[in-house]
Amino acid sequence: MKAICDRKALAEAANIAIRAVPSRTALPIQTHFLITAEAQAMRIAGADYELQIETTIPAQVVEEGQCTVLARILSELVSALPDGDIQLASLPDGHVELRTPTSEYKLFGLPPEEFPPLPELTSEPTIQIPAPLLNDLIRQTIFACSTDPSRPQLVGANLVVEGNLIKMAGTDGNRLSVRRATLEQAAPEPISCIVPSRALSEVQRIVSPLPSDTMVQIGITQNQIAFRFPDICLISRLIEGQFPNFERVIPQQWTRRLTLQTKEFQSALRRCMAMAGETRRVVFRTENDKLTLLAESSSFGSGREEIEVIKEGEDIEIAFDIRYLDQFLNVVGTEGTVIEMTGSLAPGVMRPVEGDDLTYVLMPMQLI
The missing domain is CATH 3.10.150.10 (DNA Polymerase III, subunit A, domain 2)
Structure with missing residues (x-):
């Protein structure tokens, strides 16, 4: 793999993807980014077994391929470098060379095949939602979600879509917050799932600075949910179980x-x-x-x-x-x-x- 990209774009992408990298893990590969260079773009992915964030930036791809680098090291290094082009290239020993016009670094890496498999969602059903509305749905409900791991169904918000009506609800047993809204385009079929609070917090970080006319695509399978933004994709496991019937409360x-x-x-x-x-x-x-x-x-x-x-x-x-x-x-x-x-x-x-x-x-x- 060999590709050239803008330092600022890489730094912003790394700062987003690192949110999915666990601070503590028994698996060394989970502390790494998976970097993929192909089709004049570079994708930077951070993941554990619950959450994945992948960002895409323009790049001049000299040689397609993949490599891994320690997420924290790359993020800190790229943030401290001066503006300009950065070249990333995988080496025969599995490590990664980072070059600028005035700097050269060798970053230790691990085999890309050890990285947790990135899910490929053929998401059905899919809905589109304006970025400000998605931000409000999360902001006005997530604070009421439980933080008690012994009640896993409450450590997340219930996302419900019925036709044009979308609802999100969070509760910890002592309080309940429900936000309702109307979508311009109806969902192809009813949706009800529990999205982890951690994933929703990261979605809110991504969506809050986006322009008001940005549309976000949400795709859902039986056990995963994907939020697709321009140049960013976040995929999370859903929480299993039944959310309380909040309308009756x-x-x-x-x-x-x-x-x-x-x-x-x-x-x-x-x-x-x-x-x-x-x-x-x-x-x-x-x-x-x-x-x-x-x-x-x-x-x-x-x-x-x-x-x-x-x-x-x-x-x-x-x-x-x-x-x-x-x-x-x-x-x-x-x-x-x-x-x-x-x-x-x-x-x-x-x-x-x-x-x-x-x-x-x-x-x-x-x-x-």
């Missing part, structure tokens, strides 16, 4: 409803957060058009905040996890937030004041 009625200014509400919560300590409990207490927030801990003391609300229904006293409230307000994206409740022991429902595309269900905490 969402309360359909309410007896109390509060409408608040999002920024004012979140600022008051964050001031209370310092006093809540390890309990993370904040008590809501309404009286007429006022909402009082109470936080107390045995270590730090107590705090009280009062904000104006639009209240519908009777007064209520209820406690929530203050961190879970704050995380939802980070992603709600509207000036106003609505909280719907039926009682102090029943879950509360939070939504943007406009639209019904985002729903957040939060279990209450015990009042003391």
